[in-house]
Amino acid sequence: MSLPPGDTEAPEPTTAERIHSLLGATSSLTVRALGERHDLDTPVSVHGSRLRLRAPLDAPLTAAAARAGEGLAVVLDVTDVSPVAVRDRVRARLTLAGRLHLAHLADDGLTVHLHVDVAHAVLATPYSTGAITAADLARATADPLAxxxxxxxxxxxxxxxxxxxxxxxxxxxxxxxxxxxxxxxxxxxxxxxxxxxxxxxxxxxxxxxxxxxxxxxxxxxxxxxxxxxxxxxxxxxxx
Missing domain, CATH: 3.20.180.10 (PNP-oxidase-like)
Known part of the structure; x- marks a missing residue:
């Protein structure tokens, strides 16, 4: 977003804060692993540089994670879409790389808990692109309104x-x-x-x-x- 003439820079969240907030507010994402794409409807919680999410017990991604002893190399894609109807509703696209691990069976017996150890992430908006490391994410906090x-x-x-x-x-x-x-x-x-x-x-x-x-x-x-x-x-x- 460019500045109107004579204006000073308006305060806004950092890239790491935006990513933390977007992850904590999303309810769906895509996991790319072993040449395949897996769409998940899942909340995401952020703990330092580790993400926690869920997948169906019988999902191919769950089976792949179970077979990967040292963790499964994955790329996560999250799209930030405006909840208000406007033209060009995509506000940002997040691409995050890391290793996914199978944690444990959920209480419902139908889903499993997974966690992703983040390596790095890139957030692209119509105005800029920013990259962060795992350490950047671990230091960030989510926006209280996210x-x-x-x-x-x-x-x-x-x-x-x-x-x-x-x-x-x-x-x-x-x-x-x-x-x-x-x-x-x-x-x-x-x-x-x-x-x-x-x-x-x-x-x-x-x-x-x-x-x-x-x-x-x-x-x-x-x-x-x-x-x-x-x-x-x-x-x-x-x-």
Missing amino acids: RHEAALLTHLADDHADAFDVLTRLLDPALLARTPDVRPLALDRHGLVLRLDHPDGHRDVRLAFPEPARDTEDFGHRMHDLLSAARYGQPAHRG
Whole structure:
């Protein structure tokens, strides 16, 4: 996301924080191993540089992991899709390499726990590509709003569409010259990202909160701060 003229860099999560948050919020991923692709519907938990996930007991991936004594070399693919309907909904693609191990049978008797020791990961967005190591992931923490982002964005889009007309007062008027459709694209503790959609393209603009949000309740206060700044002409960081 490029900066409007005269603006300073708006705070945003690091690549490692984005990856940690994306992994913790996803419910599906693809595992590539031994020349095959395995689609899994599974939550992912991050513990340092180790991921924990589930697979069906009778899945080919489970059998392959059981046969790999030293761990199975795998590549994980995770796609980050905006929960709000906009053009070009893919916000990021994560590619992660590591070794997968069979942990133990789950309590339901139908699935198994797997873990992946991360070697490195690459996060590609429409604006940049960032790479991290296992040590980077181990030091990172997830954004406190990550697991609630989809519900919060959907709520904003469905129930508070009028707020975006107010928030556009914080933007460089040149960005609004062709009256774009304005929708919420993403959010995190540092701010809200708006999608400005024109007939022939789009632009994404970050509005930074005066201070980071600590939780979902605090997010409501930070949104109020942004709306107040827009209504009363106070300055706001844009990126």
